[in-house]
Amino acid sequence: MTPRALFSLTLLLAAQASALTIQGTVEGAAGSDLRVAAVVVNPFGQAVQEVSSVPVEGGRFRLELPTTAPTARAQVALSPQNVNWPGVIDPIQVSGQAQVAELKFYTYRDLNNNGRRDENEALRDVTPETPRGNLFVAWVNTDVTVKANRGYEAAFKRGWNAFLVDVGRAVKVQPFTDTTVVTVRLAR
Numbered sequence: 605m606t607p608r609a610l611f612s613l614t615l616l617l618a619a620q621a622s623a624l625t626i627q628g629t630v631e632g633a634a635g636s637d638l639r640v641a642a643v644v645v646n647p648f649g650q651a652v653q654e655v656s657s658v659p660v661e662g663g664r665f666r667l668e669l670p671t672t673a674p675t676a677r678a679q680v681a682l683s684p685q686n687v688n689w690p691g692v693i694d695p696i697q698v699s700g701q702a703q704v705a706e707l708k709f710y711t712y713r714d715l716n717n718n719g720r721r722d723e724n725e726a727l728r729d730v731t732p733e734t735p736r737g738n739l740f741v742a743w744v745n746t747d748v749t750v751k752a753n754r755g756y757e758a759a760f761k762r763g764w765n766a767f768l769v770d771v772g773r774a775v776k777v778q779p780f781t782d783t784t785v786v787t788v789r790l791a792r
């Protein structure tokens with residue numbers, strides 16, 4: 605193997621290592637047309653870009669996020685004024701300048717069975733949960749740390765980041781690992 609090929613392979617492996625996979629189970633009456641979608645939202649909670657979506661099969665799903673950055677339109681400048689994330693309470697501190705894209709999770713019924721969401725297929729927001737906290741995912745363009753009230757501290761690395769956020773008397777932010785299986789509860 606040439607040094608150049610080895611270098612390319614190393615880059616490839618590094619890219620693969622930072623890819624994020626979210627495995628989950630769905631609780632509730634999931635029809636055969638149900639899909640789970642990961643969507644970038646703006647600080648107002650409006651859906652901006654669908655990053656990935658997969659079918660729910662046998663009450664399970666496996667969502668893989670591409671390593672690519674969200675579109676420029678889906679990125680916002682990270683500042684204490686636009687961090688409206690679960691568990692984040694003022695005062696908020698941001699360690700430096702960064703672009704950020706917050707991901708949220710939704711289900712929708714793929715009514716026309718074309719494997720993607722169409723205008724008439726309504727998104728319903730869901731919260732992937734674990735016993736250690738709820739899943740929170742965001743992309744950043746550079747390493748940055750966000751601190752907030754009650755012990756909230758999330759150290760983001762460039763790219764996609766996933767944390768489990770547990771809001772109790774204190775707010776605990778723990779790393780999410782690919783082996784964790786989240787639970788998505790459907791509204792009745």
Ligand SMILES: [Ca+2]
Binds near residue numbers: 722
């Ligand atoms: Ca569709």
